[in-house]
Amino acid sequence: MIRFYGVTKIYPNGVKALDNVNLHIRKGEFLFLVGPSGAGKTTLTRLIFREELPTRGQVLFNGKNVARLRSREVPYLRRKIGMVFQDFRLLPQKTVFENVAFALEVTGASSREIKRRVPEVLKLVGLEGKAGVLPAQLSGGEQQRVGIARAIVNNPVLLIADEPTGNLDPETSWELMELFQKINNNGTTILMVTHARDIVDAMKKRVVALESGRIVRDEEGGGYRNEV
Amino acid sequence: MRFRTLVYYFREAFLSIFRNSWLSLAAVGTVTISLLILGCSLLLVVNTDRLADQLESSLEISVFLKDGLKQEEIRELNDKIRFLPGVVQVQFISKEEALEEMRRSFGPRKEILDGLEEDNPLPDTFRIKAWRADQVVEVARKVASMDGVEDVRYGQGVVERLVVVTHWVRVAGIGAMILVGAAAVFLISTTIRLSVFARRREIGIMKYLGATNWFVRFPFLIEGMVLGLLGSLLAAVLVYAGYFSLVEHLARVMPFIPLVSDGQVVFSLLGGLVGLGLIIGALGSAISIHRFLNV
Ligand SMILES: Nc1ncnc2c1ncn2[C@@H]1O[C@H](COP(=O)(O)OP(=O)(O)O)[C@@H](O)[C@H]1O
Ligand SMILES: [Mg+2]
Numbered sequence: 001m002i003r004f005y006g007v008t009k010i011y012p013n014g015v016k017a018l019d020n021v022n023l024h025i026r027k028g029e030f031l032f033l034v035g036p037s038g039a040g041k042t043t044l045t046r047l048i049f050r051e052e053l054p055t056r057g058q059v060l061f062n063g064k065n066v067a068r069l070r071s072r073e074v075p076y077l078r079r080k081i082g083m084v085f086q087d088f089r090l091l092p093q094k095t096v097f098e099n100v101a102f103a104l105e106v107t108g109a110s111s112r113e114i115k116r117r118v119p120e121v122l123k124l125v126g127l128e129g130k131a132g133v134l135p136a137q138l139s140g141g142e143q144q145r146v147g148i149a150r151a152i153v154n155n156p157v158l159l160i161a162d163e164p165t166g167n168l169d170p171e172t173s174w175e176l177m178e179l180f181q182k183i184n185n186n187g188t189t190i191l192m193v194t195h196a197r198d199i200v201d202a203m204k205k206r207v208v209a210l211e212s213g214r215i216v217r218d219e220e221g222g223g224y225r226n227e228v
Numbered sequence: 229m230r231f232r233t234l235v236y237y238f239r240e241a242f243l244s245i246f247r248n249s250w251l252s253l254a255a256v257g258t259v260t261i262s263l264l265i266l267g268c269s270l271l272l273v274v275n276t277d278r279l280a281d282q283l284e285s286s287l288e289i290s291v292f293l294k295d296g297l298k299q300e301e302i303r304e305l306n307d308k309i310r311f312l313p314g315v316v317q318v319q320f321i322s323k324e325e326a327l328e329e330m331r332r333s334f335g336p337r338k339e340i341l342d343g344l345e346e347d348n349p350l351p352d353t354f355r356i357k358a359w360r361a362d363q364v365v366e367v368a369r370k371v372a373s374m375d376g377v378e379d380v381r382y383g384q385g386v387v388e389r390l391v392v393v394t395h396w397v398r399v400a401g402i403g404a405m406i407l408v409g410a411a412a413v414f415l416i417s418t419t420i421r422l423s424v425f426a427r428r429r430e431i432g433i434m435k436y437l438g439a440t441n442w443f444v445r446f447p448f449l450i451e452g453m454v455l456g457l458l459g460s461l462l463a464a465v466l467v468y469a470g471y472f473s474l475v476e477h478l479a480r481v482m483p484f485i486p487l488v489s490d491g492q493v494v495f496s497l498l499g500g501l502v503g504l505g506l507i508i509g510a511l512g513s514a515i516s517i518h519r520f521l522n523v
Contacts, residue, residue: 049436071441072440072441075438075439075440075441076438077438078435078436078437078438079437079438083436089429089432089433089436091429091430091433102433102434102437103437105232105233105236106434106437106438106439106443107437107438107439108230108233108443109230109232110230110232111232114232150437154437154438
């Protein structure tokens with residue numbers, strides 16, 4: 001579904017964040033992207049999302065060169081991709097329901113669709129009772145569930161999560177992993193950047209390790225580090 | 229476009245307007261002032277144009293005759309004038325006709341002329357039309373030297389002067405309006421810029437959620453246009469109220485100054501003001517959207 005061909009990304013300040021990356025993410029996969037900080041993990045996700053353009057090489061999404069998209073096609077690419085962030089990025093003045101509905105609203109969805117779809121995803125992420133609550137009244141784990149609900153409410157084909165449990169305790173992290181697994185079981189491809197070693201080791205997914213912008217390991221059912 | 233989306237645009241626009249209420253107020257105020265200037269100078273121009281039309285043409289010469297001339301003498305004078313070079317038309321107006329004419333022009337206040345019939349102070353008059361403006365002075369000079377002529381008056385360039393005045397009113401009005409209008413555009417674009425900054429977090433999230441550029445921009449465009457509309461409506465109401473109370477007042481005090489008061493002219497002028505307010509608003513927000521919302 002997503003292919004990187006010889007992708008190099010050099011930022012305008014001269015930093016080489018990715019160096020000749022070749023990668024193929026298949027439909028339905030659950031993939032961990034690991035590596036020390038500054039290795040280029042976030043940059044890799046930005047290239048898929050077309051927040052940045054590759055300096056060299058190509059990124060293909062369903063066979064289409066992402067860099068070649070016209071600017072008015074970009075929003076439609078982004079609607080196929082859900083994004084989950086370490087800092088949740090919820091709108092503090094909107095309720096849980098409104099935060100999730102916002103994702104549908106920006107696509108011009110009807111009120112009926114919103115009323116049908118939002119409770120559905122809130123149920124999926126386990127927040128049925130919290131629809132009318134403001135984010136500040138929720139725990140970190142619950143806030144991230146709102147973030148996940150917002151990311152999947154559009155039925156994206158790919159869910160990118162950049163250190164989604166970076167701010168959360170291990171127990172909460174595990175609960176969220178179960179949720180991600182459930183979403184993956186429903187057919188959504190998942191690309192997760194993480195430093196949570198236990199989780200990567202236990203879940204036995206495909207692990208891609210970056211170091212200084214290069215892929216140093218790409219292993220099916222691997223662990224966080226090589227020696228595991 | 230879905231109804232829900234429209235509701236969303238307008239809700240966001242009005243939220244922003246109230247969030248920056250002071251700046252919004254200042255923006256509305258400058259739009260009002262610039263359009264007030266434009267509205268007033270346009271009304272002045274319309275009225276002086278109308279006045280110029282109604283004043284005697286500058287080609288006309290009035291010849292006032294001495295009191296007590298005989299019919300014969302009058303006819304003789306008439307013939308002499310008619311064959312002067314440059315004269316197109318001669319019309320005799322007796323003192324009775326002159327009084328009647330004046331009475332008509334006074335309209336509802338004509339009673340003040342009652343009682344003048346017995347001792348009519350108005351002279352018999354010839355009204356002469358010249359062929360060309362540059363012949364007026366020569367014809368007037370010749371007529372003035374004729375026997376039986378008391379006095380000769382002609383336009384002496386009143387109409388021309390009026391046209392020059394209108395021209396400058398137009399230039400000055402439009403110049404002032406452009407200056408204040410530019411200030412209004414600037415203030416609106418500043419307001420919109422603040423709104424964009426106040427909502428940059430939301431805008432960032434919207435981009436992640438796949439909002440199109442226009443979806444992001446529309447509330448800001450509406451915000452600017454609402455500011456322009458409010459300012460221009462205020463200006464239109466002020467111009468309307470001010471002008472019609474002036475019309476009413478003048479009709480009582482100086483009925484011989486005919487102000488333009490037909491709805492057609494005044495309302496299309498007010499409509500123009502409102503349209504211009506919308507354009508000022510759209511322009512102001514377009515500038516900020518272009519500079520600060522490159523999605
Ligand atoms: N917008 C940017 N401009 C310049 N340099 C950047 C930018 N984003 C990231 N970098 C640099 O690129 C490198 C990779 O960053 P990033 O992809 O964020 O790494 P990771 O997510 O693995 O921590 C780092 O050295 C970082 O400083
Ligand atoms: Mg990162």
